[in-house]
Amino acid sequence: MxxxxxxxxxxxxxxxxxxxxxxxxxxxxxxxxxxxxxxxxxxxxxxxxxxxxxxxxxxxxxxxxxxxxxxxxxxxxxxxxxxxxxxxxxxxxxxxxxxxxxxxxxxxxxxxxxxxxxxxxxxxxxxxxxxxxxxxxxxxxxxxxxxxxxxxxxxxxxxxxxxxxxxxxxxxxxxxxxxxxxxxxxxxxxxxxxxxxxxxxxxxxxxxxxxxxxxxxxxxxxxxxxxxxxxKLPAEDVMDIASRKGGAVKVVVPRLNRIANFDDLDPLSVSSGVSVEIVPEGRPLPLDADLIVLPGSKSTIADLAHFRAQGWDIDLAAHLRRGGHVLGICGGYQMLGRRISDPDGLEGPPGAVEGLGHLDVETVLHPRKRLALSAAHYRPTGDPVSGYEIHLGQTTGPDAERAWLDFDGRPEGAASANGRVMGCYLHGLFAADAFRQAYLDRIGHPAPVEDYDATVExxxxxxxxxxxxxxxxxxxxxxxxxx
The missing domain is CATH 3.40.50.300 (P-loop containing nucleotide triphosphate hydrolases)
Known part of the structure; x- marks a missing residue:
């Protein structure tokens, strides 16, 4: 008993x-x-x-x-x-x-x-x-x-x-x-x-x-x-999200109102070669960012409006003009596309909104939520990646033809023609040490990478x-x- x-x-x-x-x-x-x-x-x-x-x-x-x-x-x-x-x-x-x-x-x-x-x-x-x-x-x-x-x-x-x-x-x-x-x-x-x-x-x-x-x-x-x-342990409460000063690689994350599944950031925060800066509302995205990560959101359309209200859409465009890199995960991925449609009114009145337009994809939200533990490979290097999917909607378009993850033959993700804007639905991918190293190398900012699972244990x-x-x-x- x-x-x-x-x-x-x-x-x-x-x-x-x-x-x-x-x-x-x-x-x-x-x-x-x-x-x-x-x-x-x-x-x-x-x-x-x-x-x-x-x-x-x-x-x-x-x-x-x-x-x-x-x-x-x-x-x-x-x-x-x-x-x-x-x-x-x-x-x-x-x-x-x-x-x-x-x-x-x-x-x-x-x-x-x-x-x-x-x-x-x-x-x-x-x-x-x-x-x-x-x-x-x-x-x-x-x-x-x-x-x-x-x-x-x-x-x-x-x-x-x-x-x-x-x-x-x-x-x-x-x-x-x-x-x-x-x-x-x-x-x-x-x-x-x-x-x-x-x-x-x-x-x-x-x-x-x-x-x-x-x-x-x-x-x-x-x-x-x-x-x-x-x-060093995954945080649950949004109140516990904090910037972490580390190495020379600067990762910037806008703090969305309905930020979700922000444990994606944890492996970056504990990497000694990486500094993570969480940007609250009312402040611009820093000019010296190497990578801007748009995280998941529980209310993507509302958070997209909040993102624009801060002027972050202008900052993001300027970051890309300077040669910076952007990664969108789940809701952040949807925001980076040309359009988000919500025909069933899952996040508010039925309709559609224009996305940020940095990926040539469109998302249609639908009631069936995808919940899955998923294993994949990072296509450029073949490194294994694992994590989970938890989202509404399907994203399609020309940039999705440049998928950079492979789920046993099912392509996932999208990338711009110049490769500096990427998005996917897989949460937890940075917990894979080899992928984290390969991704930082790919964007031109190699940094020391520690064993994340060993750090947590x-x-x-x-x-x-x-x-x-x-x-x-x-x-x-x-x-x-x-x-």
Whole structure:
């Protein structure tokens, strides 16, 4: 019979995903069979699973920490924001519907049985399930019908450890205040607490931990210092996207409003010869870019309008006139074409918009989403590439005849006649070290390339050691209960 423990946060972005990954790897290193679980997630950074669905990228990383292949049951409900007030609802890996935020509450009672079904299936055959909450249980206005935090913990009978973030300040109020606002039954489910992201001398907060324990009655599991290597691991939250100063090759990425699947950038960020600059709205694209990457988007047409509103279309054209290179991935690929048609109104009113016109291709959006783990070869060198496809629409045109990827005979991608503008639908391609080296060589900017997979594995092991050092793992595992 599996045991389970749930990590909830006293606020958003307290580091729950990273802690769960570290706890999972630490438990696995102790010889336990471990699985991650997040009942409900909200993210446009998704991963494709072997069983043909999509889950949050954080759960894919956590699965890797556990030594498991990602499965849809690890994140049965995924909300993918499409506008400020609405999101696509993905259930057990497949799109169910699109709802406005105000209407989602009415949908949640239908989702709880499927969440519990996934949880029980996942718990079969493993020793420990480490569950991650979403947001904070202190949002008691969302408690009715909750499937993400205390509602799930109650239904599944899982004890909770509450985590506060000291880096943003006010951590005593975060934790003690959470207990103060929770219904008594929910507060009783919390069996321990921890403080995350501490910088400096840990002993300075000894009295703070004692005060939290006194005021809440919860067991103290420790203070976890800031994990300096966290940036080497794939990020899920758009708030965690950051520029990384590295080597002489400068890769520039405009930060789109609905940027999606931005883990494409991670292998470039950890390459010592490459600097990655994320450009926020209101700032021009830098003149000294060697490569501009247009990333994926959850709402391609809206993000294309946002791109133009920043004047980035003018900057991109100037970059190409200076001899620069451009790569579009998924939504970014669609933007680079001459036209994007949306006859079914999947992203707004039915119609079509003009693209940036740097690739002689056109895209037609259609309702059927392609979800696939894919292996290919980079045609110029024959180097293997693997990743995933997750997109709506089909892109065709003369520049697609210059496909630069080959999926066992199926051509993929497009390139301009001079080869300086390229696009494709394959996410994750830069994780292939040989391809990354070949691509940088091809655009005339060779740079040192490290083993990306080894970097991720080494960092996960370092995170597990960090958790073992500062978090009371013995106590945490003792708090887990059979489910």
């Amino acid at each position: 599996a045991r389970a423990i749930m990590i909830q946060g006293a606020g958003s972005n307290v580091g729950k995903s990273m802690l769960v990954a570290g706890i999972a790897r630490a438990a696995r290193n102790r010889g336990l069979s471990v699985a991650p679980f997040k009942p409900q997630n909200m993210s446009n950074n998704a991963a494709v699973t072997e069983d043909g669905g999509e889950i949050g990228r954080a759960q894919a990383l956590q699965a890797r920490a556990c030594g498991r292949a990602p499965r849809v049951d690890m994140n049965p409900v995924l909300l993918k924001p499409e506008t400020d007030q609405g999101a696509q609802v993905v259930v057990q890996g497949q799109r169910l519907t699109t709802v406005r935020a105000r209407d989602y509450a009415a949908l949640k009672p239908q989702l709880m049985p499927r969440v519990l079904d996934s949880f029980r299936r996942l718990a079969t055959g493993c020793d420990l399930v480490v569950v991650e909450g979403a947001g904070s249980p202190a949002e008691i206005n969302l408690r009715t019908g909750d499937i993400a935090n205390m509602g799930f913990a109650e239904a599944a009978g899982v004890p909770v450890v509450l985590v506060g973030d000291i880096d943003r300040g006010g951590v005593i109020a975060q934790l003690v205040g959470t207990k103060a606002v929770l219904p008594s039954d929910d507060a009783a489910r919390i069996t321990g607490f921890a403080v995350n992201k501490f910088r400096g001398d840990l002993s300075l907060f000894d009295s703070g931990m004692a005060e939290i324990a006194r005021r809440t009655g919860w067991s103290s599991l420790g203070v976890v210092p800031w994990f300096a290597q966290a940036w 080494t960092t996960l092991d370092a995170l597990a050691a960090h958790i073992e050092t500062y978090l009371d793992m013995d106590r945490l595992l003792a708090l887990a209960e059979e489910v």
